Every structure is written in structure tokens, then in C-alpha cells.
Amino acid sequence: MQHKTKPQITCPSCISKNTIKRGKRKRKLRIIQQYQCKSCNKFFSPEVQNNKTYPLDIILKALSTYNLGCNLKQTSEKIEKRNKIKIPLSTISNWLNEYKSICTFSRLRKEALKQCNCTPQNIIHTQTLSHIQPYTFKYHNAKLEILTKENPQFSAIKDYINKINSDKFPHRIFTYNKNNGSVNANEQRASQLKFNHLKINAISKSNQANQLAKLALNLTKSNNERHQAIQDFMLINDSTTIAVEMPVYLTNWDAGYYRNQKGFIFPLNNYKTPITGHIDMLQIRNNLLHILDYKPDANKQKPIEQLTIYALALSRKLNLPIYYFKCAWFDENDYYEFFPLHAVYNKKK
Numbered sequence: 001m002q003h004k005t006k007p008q009i010t011c012p013s014c015i016s017k018n019t020i021k022r023g024k025r026k027r028k029l030r031i032i033q034q035y036q037c038k039s040c041n042k043f044f045s046p047e048v049q050n051n052k053t054y055p056l057d058i059i060l061k062a063l064s065t066y067n068l069g070c071n072l073k074q075t076s077e078k079i080e081k082r083n084k085i086k087i088p089l090s091t092i093s094n095w096l097n098e099y100k101s102i103c104t105f106s107r108l109r110k111e112a113l114k115q116c117n118c119t120p121q122n123i124i125h126t127q128t129l130s131h132i133q134p135y136t137f138k139y140h141n142a143k144l145e146i147l148t149k150e151n152p153q154f155s156a157i158k159d160y161i162n163k164i165n166s167d168k169f170p171h172r173i174f175t176y177n178k179n180n181g182s183v184n185a186n187e188q189r190a191s192q193l194k195f196n197h198l199k200i201n202a203i204s205k206s207n208q209a210n211q212l213a214k215l216a217l218n219l220t221k222s223n224n225e226r227h228q229a230i231q232d233f234m235l236i237n238d239s240t241t242i243a244v245e246m247p248v249y250l251t252n253w254d255a256g257y258y259r260n261q262k263g264f265i266f267p268l269n270n271y272k273t274p275i276t277g278h279i280d281m282l283q284i285r286n287n288l289l290h291i292l293d294y295k296p297d298a299n300k301q302k303p304i305e306q307l308t309i310y311a312l313a314l315s316r317k318l319n320l321p322i323y324y325f326k327c328a329w330f331d332e333n334d335y336y337e338f339f340p341l342h343a344v345y346n347k348k349k
Helices: 056-067 072-083 089-098 106-115 141-150 156-164 208-219 223-237 252-259 304-317
Strands: 019-026 031-037 124-130 134-140 203-205 241-250 275-285 288-294 325-330 335-338
Touching (some): 056 072, 056 089, 106 141, 141 156, 156 241, 208 325, 223 241, 223 288, 252 304, 288 304
Antiparallel strands (some): 019 031, 124 134, 275 288
16 A cells, blocks of 8 residues: 655745644634744744634635636535535635735636636546546636637647547557556657757746645645646636646657758657657746646756657647747746747757
């Protein structure tokens, strides 16, 4: 039996993970675990925000329930049914107002429910993919319609997503060779490949993804749940994430396209194709397609090769120039982004 690993508790003052439990406090609806940071000696309670009466995970579940298309009354009823807590409608309304700067789907919600005929049952499309392991591919019907209408240059993403849902998509190249228990000899995973690329500088910045990840982590009970919790929370509650765990693949034909482009340095000649992968999160934002990857301890990671392959692959599948793409990896504290074009295109001065 595999034991779940408890997530490390980070000190909100100095971001140290050298923390220990220091007793509990009783509140109206819950008991709060207190911690002490051994680096700065401060005491804190990760569940407490502004002395709220309700647990933070209940607040976040209410936000997601509402943004999935429920009204205030339906949201209150669902929370009461699931969590045995009755919440006044005015309280939920106050939470929506308080978190609207982070949970920015609020600006699209009215249009999404009206124009796209979305309901809590169909606003998110979910499909389990039996690839190397089960992947849960999801996309947001309303955001996909609204954002591709606002950015018609990306309309091909709708056709690609529809193809994933059909028997025309080559799901077989994402699977194990069950005869010998190894990966198919013709398949390479993007996350496993290392190659030489042009020198680029990933820009470190603060991003809304950090805030969303920090909130979503309050919905997890173990480290194993982090990826899905953050993906689901962003897909439901932000205004730019259109899909999660989206499969992409780079074929020999794609590779030939880049080899024949003047100025491109295609770094994957020593690898067999197709090369496959799954994009953690895909966003349409600021007239670009953003490929995001959640990486715990992001400041110790540098997945430039993995994200560049994702961009090269999706660029060809959409017949879209790679200068329309930006890649990033992040956690709740750090966010690093770069243009994949700069990794493979040698622009002459």
C-alpha cells in the first residue's frame, strides 16, 4: 500500500518550510492547528485568513461551485449537502466580491452562462485518457468559445480539442507497449528529453497563477493531490485557462518542417519521433497562447526543454507560428516565463 505524503507547511513570513506543530485553537466551527517557524520563530495558522468564521476550503469550494454555473441559493444548498454547513447567501456573495480580483472568471461568468448555454453539468468537459497512465483531460466550454471569439487567430485550438475527443486522434502513440511492459519503442516523452538549445533567460515575475495555486493548495490533503487541485481551481475560477492535461505530440513531419525553416535550430535530431507530452495548463492571454507547467519548488527547476517541445508540437498541430507562444513554470511562490521561439530560432543581427 502506498502511503500519502503530507504537504510541507510553509511559513507565511519568511517562506521557510522548517516548521513544526505548536498546539491547537478552538473556533466556532473548527479547531485550528497552530505552527511555529523554526527559522524566524513566528507562530501562524495556515487555515486562518482575516479571522474568518468558515474554513478556507469551504470558501474555495463555494467559489468554484458558483463559478461552475450555480446561483447563490444552489451554491449554498450544495455546500450544505456536502459539508453539513449552512451558509447565508449574503456571506457567499461577500466571498465572491472579496476574491474576484484573483478568481477573475467573474468578469466572464454572465456572458458564459448566457451565450454559451452552459450549465453546471456541461461547462467543463472531462475525458479520461488511457495513455502512459490515466490522464484527465479537461477543457472549459465557455472560456474556449469566448476567448477564441476574442482571439480568432487561435480558433484552430477548437478543432484540435474536438480531434482529441474523436477516434482520429492517435492515442495509441501515448501508450505503453503492454507486451514487454516498456514504453513503445517509437515513443519518447517530452518530459524526459534533454537537448542543447539557444541560451535564453527565463524572466522571474509575480503572476496570478501564484495566487491561484496558493489558494488551491488549501484543498489538498497530500502532495499527490497538488497538480489536479491547482489545475481544477484555475480551470474553473480564472478567466484565461481553457484546458488542462492536454495531449500534444511532435511527429517526424513536424521535425522536418522546423529543419527546413531558415534560422531554426532543431535540437531533436537524435531522438525518435513521435515525441509526446501533456500540457498542464493552456491559457489564452494577452494575444498569446500560454503553456504553463506546475512545478513544486519552481525556483529549483528549469524545464525549458520540456516546455519548448510542447510549444513546437502545438504550433504545428494548430498551423500557428511559434512566436504566438509563451511558456512558464510556477508554484505558489515563483513564476518563470520565456518565449520558446528564442530557444530554437537564431535571429541574425
